[in-house]
Amino acid sequence: MNQEILDSGFIPNEICEKLPSGFDDIEKLASELPKVLANEQIVQRVKQLESNKDISQLTLSELERAMLLYSYIAHAYMWGKKEVENIIPSQLSLTWFAISEKLDRPPILSYASYALNNWKMLDETKPFDLENIVIMQNFLGGVDEDWFIMIHVAIEYEAKEILSNLKSYFLEEKLDQSYLLNSLESIQKINSIMNRMPEKCDPFIYYNRVRPYIFGWKNNPATPDGVIYEGVEQFSGEPQLFRGETGAQSSIVPALDALLGITHSNDPLREYLDEMRLYMPKEHRDLLNGLDEWSEKDRRKLDIDEESIKSINDLIKEVHIFRNKHLEYARVYIYEQSLTNNSNSNIVGTGGTPFMKYLDKHLQETVPTND
Numbered sequence: 001m002n003q004e005i006l007d008s009g010f011i012p013n014e015i016c017e018k019l020p021s022g023f024d025d026i027e028k029l030a031s032e033l034p035k036v037l038a039n040e041q042i043v044q045r046v047k048q049l050e051s052n053k054d055i056s057q058l059t060l061s062e063l064e065r066a067m068l069l070y071s072y073i074a075h076a077y078m079w080g081k082k083e084v085e086n087i088i089p090s091q092l093s094l095t096w097f098a099i100s101e102k103l104d105r106p107p108i109l110s111y112a113s114y115a116l117n118n119w120k121m122l123d124e125t126k127p128f129d130l131e132n133i134v135i136m137q138n139f140l141g142g143v144d145e146d147w148f149i150m151i152h153v154a155i156e157y158e159a160k161e162i163l164s165n166l167k168s169y170f171l172e173e174k175l176d177q178s179y180l181l182n183s184l185e186s187i188q189k190i191n192s193i194m195n196r197m198p199e200k201c202d203p204f205i206y207y208n209r210v211r212p213y214i215f216g217w218k219n220n221p222a223t224p225d226g227v228i229y230e231g232v233e234q235f236s237g238e239p240q241l242f243r244g245e246t247g248a249q250s251s252i253v254p255a256l257d258a259l260l261g262i263t264h265s266n267d268p269l270r271e272y273l274d275e276m277r278l279y280m281p282k283e284h285r286d287l288l289n290g291l292d293e294w295s296e297k298d299r300r301k302l303d304i305d306e307e308s309i310k311s312i313n314d315l316i317k318e319v320h321i322f323r324n325k326h327l328e329y330a331r332v333y334i335y336e337q338s339l340t341n342n343s344n345s346n347i348v349g350t351g352g353t354p355f356m357k358y359l360d361k362h363l364q365e366t367v368p369t370n371d
């Protein structure tokens with residue numbers, strides 16, 4: 001298990017802001033996406049793109065940017081037309097598929113593109129701060145869409161602190177309570193960032209203007225049989241079913257569950273969360289699988305003192321507070337909106353789960369086990 005990742009968190013060290021010149025048409029369309037969507041010009045614009053680009057010279061951070069741009073344009077194509085079609089044209093599908101093969105995750109908008117690789121600092125001379133984040137790519141744009149993503153980015157950035165401290169305590173077996181106290185301070189900061197979601201992301205705007213573009217094609221009534229990626233030989237013309245973008249593809253919470261010994265009995269959300277790992281960057285997926293194995297086999301062997309057990313329980317309480325706030329957002333931003341609104345009334349998450357019941361179950365399971 002490559003546990004070094006925990007030192008820098010799941011945010012990449014290097015984020016590409018612009019692709020080399022062969023991708024100018026993609027960069028241009030992506031930068032104009034809010035206007036193109038407002039004017040309903042996405043079909044014409046996609047048809048003008050060069051298909052099957054050479055991606056062999058792209059670096060890892062460039063591949064991530066290419067994945068981000070193709071994912072945004074393809075989701076705009078899918079959800080930005082009056083009539084939903086079940087085919088992604090070859091101008092997008094061929095290059096998108098090739099990039100996804102290289103990155104080893106499906107050709108669909110994932111959290112890694114939507115949040116982890118989608119930001120830069122407004123003022124590089126100033127320290128990282130929620131107010132100093134700029135979101136690089138939008139669908140429609142606007143403060144609600146930006147803020148929704150900025151909150152995720154700020155949480156990921158702060159999570160470096162808790163993850164590196166818990167690594168020292170549990171994985172390097174330093175067993176010094178100070179690492180747990182640092183972790184506690186960090187998760188309290190994460191919770192205070194989480195609390196700020198309603199400041200600039202309004203539930204109505206989120207539900208009607210932000211969320212519609214991030215849905216996937218699996219378990220989605222709009223695409224019951226999935227979506228065809230035109231010309232992609234490996235798919236043999238068969239429609240594909242991939243899940244949509246969701247915070248459930250963030251590696252922070254599964255890492256905390258494993259490190260702190262929080263377990264969830266089998267249920268559809270747990271199965272779904274396991275499936276979500278396929279949509280994460282490969283090294284994050286491998287790390288989480290390694291952490292789960294460690295949690296099952298080696299966690300109990302640690303000789304933890306009474307004071308540290310108290311701190312671990314305090315940490316679990318903070319994860320409970322996070323899940324509780326999160327459940328409130330799922331209710332206010334999605335469930336309640338769906339009751340007053342006819343626009344996209346399927347009451348499953350963007351990933352496609354009946355979420356209220358199971359988010360609540362996972363919340364109830366976030367309790368100390370007194371190990």
Ligand code: HEM
Pocket residue numbers: 151152155194197206245246247248249250252253254273323326329330333334348349350351352353355359362363
């Ligand atoms: C308005 C804000 C938010 C809403 C409405 C929301 C909604 C949802 C929904 C409906 C699910 C259920 C699974 C699915 O369908 O994908 C989910 C799962 C999840 N979301 Fe969010 N989310 C929000 C913000 C966040 C933030 C800021 C994070 C932080 C990284 C996050 C992390 C997660 C995690 C980790 C799960 C898996 C559930 C668990 O392990 O308990 N979400 N979210």
